[in-house]
Amino acid sequence: MASTLSILATFTIIRSTFNDLFPKEIRDYFWRLFRRFSSEFTLVIEETHDGSSNHIFKAAMEYLGSHLLSVSSAEGSPKRLTVGKSENVRKFTFGLDTHSEMLDSFHGVPLKWKYNADVNTTNNNQHTSESRWYELSFQKTHAEMVKSKYIPHVIDMAKRLKDRNRLVKFHTIRRERWSSNAVKLDHPMTFDTLALDGDLKNTIMEDLDSFINGKEYYKKIGKVWKRGYLLHGPPGTGKSSLIAAMANHLNFDIYSMNLSAVNSDSALEYLLLHVSNRSILVIEDIDCTIKLQNREAGEQTVNYPHGQVTLSGLLNAIDGLLSCCGDERIIVFTTNYKDKIDHALLRAGRMDKHICLSYCTVSTFKQLAANYLGISNHELFSRIEKIVEQINVSPADVAGELMKSKDPKTCLEGLIQFLESKASETASEPKRPEGEGGNNTKQEKGCKSKGSTKTEMTNSDSPNHNAITFLAVGSDSMPVGEYTVKAELAPILKALLLKHGNIVANCSLKSLQCRSSLLEIACGIIQKLQSVTLEDLSEPELESMLASVSDLESLKLQVSWLHKRLDEITKALRLVKHSSTLEEEKRKNLQEIKDMEKELESFQMETPEKQKKSLQIQEMKPVVEILSQRISSNEANLSCFYQRSLVDGLL
Numbered sequence: 001m002a003s004t005l006s007i008l009a010t011f012t013i014i015r016s017t018f019n020d021l022f023p024k025e026i027r028d029y030f031w032r033l034f035r036r037f038s039s040e041f042t043l044v045i046e047e048t049h050d051g052s053s054n055h056i057f058k059a060a061m062e063y064l065g066s067h068l069l070s071v072s073s074a075e076g077s078p079k080r081l082t083v084g085k086s087e088n089v090r091k092f093t094f095g096l097d098t099h100s101e102m103l104d105s106f107h108g109v110p111l112k113w114k115y116n117a118d119v120n121t122t123n124n125n126q127h128t129s130e131s132r133w134y135e136l137s138f139q140k141t142h143a144e145m146v147k148s149k150y151i152p153h154v155i156d157m158a159k160r161l162k163d164r165n166r167l168v169k170f171h172t173i174r175r176e177r178w179s180s181n182a183v184k185l186d187h188p189m190t191f192d193t194l195a196l197d198g199d200l201k202n203t204i205m206e207d208l209d210s211f212i213n214g215k216e217y218y219k220k221i222g223k224v225w226k227r228g229y230l231l232h233g234p235p236g237t238g239k240s241s242l243i244a245a246m247a248n249h250l251n252f253d254i255y256s257m258n259l260s261a262v263n264s265d266s267a268l269e270y271l272l273l274h275v276s277n278r279s280i281l282v283i284e285d286i287d288c289t290i291k292l293q294n295r296e297a298g299e300q301t302v303n304y305p306h307g308q309v310t311l312s313g314l315l316n317a318i319d320g321l322l323s324c325c326g327d328e329r330i331i332v333f334t335t336n337y338k339d340k341i342d343h344a345l346l347r348a349g350r351m352d353k354h355i356c357l358s359y360c361t362v363s364t365f366k367q368l369a370a371n372y373l374g375i376s377n378h379e380l381f382s383r384i385e386k387i388v389e390q391i392n393v394s395p396a397d398v399a400g401e402l403m404k405s406k407d408p409k410t411c412l413e414g415l416i417q418f419l420e421s422k423a424s425e426t427a428s429e430p431k432r433p434e435g436e437g438g439n440n441t442k443q444e445k446g447c448k449s450k451g452s453t454k455t456e457m458t459n460s461d462s463p464n465h466n467a468i469t470f471l472a473v474g475s476d477s478m479p480v481g482e483y484t485v486k487a488e489l490a491p492i493l494k495a496l497l498l499k500h501g502n503i504v505a506n507c508s509l510k511s512l513q514c515r516s517s518l519l520e521i522a523c524g525i526i527q528k529l530q531s532v533t534l535e536d537l538s539e540p541e542l543e544s545m546l547a548s549v550s551d552l553e554s555l556k557l558q559v560s561w562l563h564k565r566l567d568e569i570t571k572a573l574r575l576v577k578h579s580s581t582l583e584e585e586k587r588k589n590l591q592e593i594k595d596m597e598k599e600l601e602s603f604q605m606e607t608p609e610k611q612k613k614s615l616q617i618q619e620m621k622p623v624v625e626i627l628s629q630r631i632s633s634n635e636a637n638l639s640c641f642y643q644r645s646l647v648d649g650l651l
């Protein structure tokens with residue numbers, strides 16, 4: 001191949017010397033003569049064809065312009081290039097200067113391009129127009145290959161290069177129409193800067209790439225060339241950032257739609273018909289607009305005052321006839337509350353992938369630290385990682401802390417402070433009733449399901465999908481680290497793990513499900529203790545708690561601290577019981593003293609009986625005194641249980 005190129009290069013040099021020596025008419029004559037006897041074949045690709053612009057000429061211009069840069073240092077590269085940049089492209093575009101040539105190679109076949117331009121003049125020498133054309137020369141024997149493979153390759157590459165170079169635009173709705181002033185999407189988020197757990201980033205990129213390269217596949221299986229993604233997760237976990245990264249990766253425009261800005265199905269239809277190909281249509285906060293509960297009842301309207309977009313209108317837009325009017329479209333739904341979305345919308349084929357973006361994990365924290373602070377390790381990392389594993393904190397919150405200073409240590413210390421205060425807030429947060437924004441109820445819980453993997457992607461048609469979803473975001477269960485417990489117990493478990501570490505680490509039961517159940521028992525006891533005072537507890541109740549804790553200990557759960565507290569509470573309860581006995585005794589004694597004192601008053605004169613009663617009273621008074629002292633001492637011992645909660649200091 002190198003030798004062929006060098007022959008062609010030598011040939012090029014001879015040719016340019018020849019050009020310098022002879023006028024154009026003589027040169028043309030010689031070339032015609034030469035070509036008759038040579039095995040070279042030349043295709044002339046003119047700018048216009050049949051009176052309209054020539055698609056192959058444009059493709060050649062795009063292909064050579066982008067290709068030239070990559071071969072400019074190679075042998076056979078042109079000596080003169082044109083360079084330019086228009087407003088709506090990202091990079092400079094290069095071109096061959098007039099009469100310049102360059103060599104290309106395709107499947108080992110050398111090909112030579114030449115660019116020509118001529119000014120056509122009228123008889124009176126007035127400039128009228130310019131004609132431009134490319135000459136593509138190759139060995140005659142390769143003519144079929146050039147026609148059937150190389151030219152289509154040039155056209156295809158040109159399309160890709162053009163798409164890659166165009167600026168991404170962001171379209172919004174104005175008065176139920178796409179605004180004519182789409183803005184340049186200058187979002188810096190890319191898959192390099194997006195922090196996602198584990199392999200999720202690669203999985204998403206591979207999925208996008210296989211979709212983009214899947215035109216033939218979609219045609220073969222008779223499926224519309226579109227892909228639907230549902231991005232769900234709590235606020236600040238990167239849903240918008242992921243969309244920006246997708247748009248930048250594919251160079252697709254974004255069409256952002258909030259259904260509350262669309263008042264009818266026909267307006268929705270119009271908008272969808274005017275979304276261009278190679279674009280991402282984003283329907284934000286889908287849970288806020290379509291009322292899933294009403295579907296079965298036949299009420300399919302949006303829940304804002306004047307809205308009339310129906311669920312069936314939306315479904316039709318996604319996978320009905322409307323969706324066939326475009327190609328290479330991606331539809332993204334976002335929601336903070338996946339549980340609230342109608343199953344019809346989640347069905348396979350409508351939303352091909354469900355991507356759960358969730359709270360920060362150790363892995364996402366490290367990626368954010370690398371992005372924001374440029375560090376991959378620090379002595380403070382282990383402290384941060386420990387807390388991040390136990391609490392729910394969004395990447396946005398972590399990113400916010402990491403932006404506060406350029407000094408890594410200052411940032412990390414600030415982050416620790418922030419995380420610790422969040423952890424104690426979570427631990428002390430009272431359980432709020434559903435609908436009041438309680439930590440456990442209103443907001444989607446995220447997708448922490450296995451180890452540190454809080455973020456995941458599921459195929460909506462995957463057979464395991466329901467199981468994963470149930471584990472991750474079951475209606476009344478909630479993941480905490482790698483365990484899943486009743487949502488109401490999750491804040492307790494988070495605080496517990498933070499304070500006492502992984503108390504099931506040495507447990508003789510190995511499955512996460514069993515360990516989660518054991519943790520639920522421990523958390524249930526703490527929850528009970530949180531909700532009662534000492535007097536509310538009965539001894540049998542305490543005994544049953546102690547029995548459970550002993551069982552947990554026999555399974556090697558590290559709950560000695562809980563056992564100790566239950567022992568203390570048991571002792572305290574005995575003191576309470578003892579005190580009430582003492583009180584009763586004291587009351588009786590005092591009553592007796594009172595009765596005897598009354599009797600004494602009835603004696604008119606000193607009698608032996610009166611003296612005996614007086615003596616009895618004198619003897620009883622110190623007893624009452626002793627009883628009072630014992631009661632006070634008991635009360636002093638119990639005061640810590642009265643003044644603070646039974647679980648004080650435990651979490």
Ligand SMILES: Nc1ncnc2c1ncn2[C@@H]1O[C@H](COP(=O)(O)OP(=O)(O)OP(=O)(O)O)[C@@H](O)[C@H]1O
Nearest residue numbers: 193194195234235236237238239240241395396399
């Ligand atoms: N996974 C992430 N990787 C990198 N940065 C992130 C990530 N998640 C959030 N951020 C940072 O937090 C900011 C807010 O995140 P983003 O708007 O993407 O979250 P969201 O999930 O779309 O939130 P909402 O549900 O409130 O719209 C981003 O601009 C980015 O700086």
